Amino acid sequence: MKMFEKVSPKRGAIHGIIVFTIVMSFNSFVQLYKPNNSLDLYQLIRFADDFEEAQSLMLDGYEDNFRKEDFEAIQNSFSTDRISQFTLIQYRNKSYLIETSPGTNRIQTLKILAVEELPTEIRDYFLEIRP
Secondary structure (H helix, E strand, O other): OOHHHHOOOOHHHHHHHHHHHHHHHHHHHHHOOOOOOOOHHHHHHHHOOHHHHHOOOOOOHHHHHHHHHHHHHHHHHOOOOOOOOEEEEOOOOOOEEEEEEOOOOOOOOOOEEEEEEOOHHHHHHHHHHHO
């Protein structure tokens, strides 16, 4: 019955540290390979080996919004003209489009580049495609 012998506090602490390190390493690995911003997302799609790898970046349930033609167009482009990152905020009866700095690390402060109130027609369009 060696399995049920008492474990010393020192040995228990060492086991706890090892388990904690393994769990944190896995969590860090997962977080490092998720895109943090629009620049990371573009690079992961651009340098993906195949369509399935790029499509795996899409949020569950939204995979159909990214078509193979989109993937091929990004893959076949030699350079981009611009990479932008936008946030759409709906507040009361108005919608605002906020352009923020792409490629900003999580540690750095996100920079706001522009804020525009959307015209009613564009606001209505975004309200229609809302999940």
